[in-house]
Amino acid sequence: MxxxxxxxxxxxxxxxxxxxxxxxxxxxxxxxxxxxxxxxxxxxxxxxxxxxxxxxxxxxxxxxxxxxxxxxxxxxxxxxxxxxxxxxxxxxxxxxxxxxxxxxxxxxxxxxxxxLAAPGLDDLPEDALLLALDQITDPHNVGAIVRTAAAFGVAGIVTTARHAPGATGVLAKSASGGLEHVPFVTVRNLAEALIELGERGFTRIGLDSEAETSLDALAPTRPAVIVLGAEGKGLRERTRSCCDVLAKIPFSGEIRSLNVSNAAAITLYALGRR
CATH class of the missing domain: 3.30.1330 (60s Ribosomal Protein L30; Chain: A;)
Structure with missing residues (x-):
């Protein structure tokens, strides 16, 4: 047998x-x-x-x-x-x-x-590094982002109740255990949450392939929230307007875009250093 x-x-x-x-x-x-x-x-x-x-x-x-x-x-x-x-x-x-x-x-x-219990924005550390997801709906991508976030010490992932997959099943498998270490902070409106974080002193960094500022020109900072948009659509206009700076990954090859989970990993490595 x-x-x-x-x-x-x-x-x-x-x-x-x-x-x-x-x-x-x-x-x-x-x-x-x-x-x-x-x-x-x-x-x-x-x-x-x-x-x-x-x-x-x-x-x-x-x-x-x-x-x-x-x-x-x-x-x-x-x-x-x-x-x-x-x-x-x-x-x-x-x-x-x-x-x-x-x-x-x-x-x-x-x-x-x-x-798992979901914290509120007020429960997050004052010097936290956060991720915010703007209508990223693919559970494989979100799960991979959670896994990367756990590896880089992200304190929480801000997302909305709508246009977001549940923290179960495929997402949990793709997260490879990361759900136990990085909580989701579910908000009603992402733009309002970014405004609130800005009032608390968070630097809001939007990842945008069309941005003029290169990611390697930004100095690591805390507290900060890195804002990621859905593949194809990118950041919504209201979300973009709530960011302090928009940055792009400086590609050197013929392919000028990456899967959003890969982009998250590169950005966290570049900006997650103290």
């Missing part, structure tokens, strides 16, 4: 009907009751894959509801943590596929949890 491709760990899976471990509920091998990609209930975050699940399990601020794991996935978690905060239910990889779809790279782990 060979190890399933989407069930990491390298060990041989036990035949069905063998001894259960890790506190699995009776009925091993039956598909979970709910087969909805959005999870068990509205408002519940769905996390899958090694890094998102491990980071969530290690975050005492996460309220956990349900953990599904293949035998190899559960063994890896136990090896990593010792005692788990929640007892996993042992399932087949195909059972998780039924929840997420066959293309999801879940690595034998699926977790349902409450969303």
């Amino acid at each position: 060979t190890t399933r491709r989407d069930d990491p760990g390298g060990s041989r899976p036990r035949p069905f009907g063998g001894p259960r471990r890790f506190g699995a509920r009776p009925g091993y091998g039956r598909p979970p009751e709910r087969a909805r990609p959005s999870g068990a209930a509205e408002g519940v975050s769905v996390l899958y894959g090694w890094h998102p699940v491990v980071q969530a399990l290690g975050n005492a601020g996460r309220t956990l509801h349900r953990l599904l794991a293949t035998e190899n996935g559960a063994a890896r978690l136990t090896e990593h943590f010792g005692t788990l905060r929640i007892v996993p239910e042992l399932v087949r990889p195909s059972d998780i596929n039924a929840l997420l779809g066959p293309d999801a790279v879940h690595q034998g782990l699926y977790l349902e949890a409450d969303p």
Whole structure:
């Protein structure tokens, strides 16, 4: 018998009907009751894959509801943590596929949890480095931005309730655990939030491929908020008007644009230094 491709760990899976471990509920091998990609209930975050699940399990601020794991996935978690905060239910990889779809790279782990508490603008540190997202709706891009933000010590990501993906599923997988370290600050109106941040002394830097100022001409500063626009549309006019400076990445090759998550990484490296 060979190890399933989407069930990491390298060990041989036990035949069905063998001894259960890790506190699995009776009925091993039956598909979970709910087969909805959005999870068990509205408002519940769905996390899958090694890094998102491990980071969530290690975050005492996460309220956990349900953990599904293949035998190899559960063994890896136990090896990593010792005692788990929640007892996993042992399932087949195909059972998780039924929840997420066959293309999801879940690595034998699926977790349902409450969303993390979202701070307000007033809760952010006075010397913070922030990101603001202007109607970036692709969950892969937003997730990659979150991962980069966690790597560069960003204190929060300002976004709107509308025209923004939920912090669950594909976004959480792309963030690779970054959701546990960089909170979303959800506001009703992005322009008004930028105005408020400006009144608090934040330098508002909009990334714009048509800007006259080059990114390498700006000195790192705190507090600051880097404003990113959607691919194709860029920053909206009202958003642009709320920025103190517009800057562009100085490209030297024939391609003059980047994926927004790559642009975020370059900008954070350039402006995130103290």
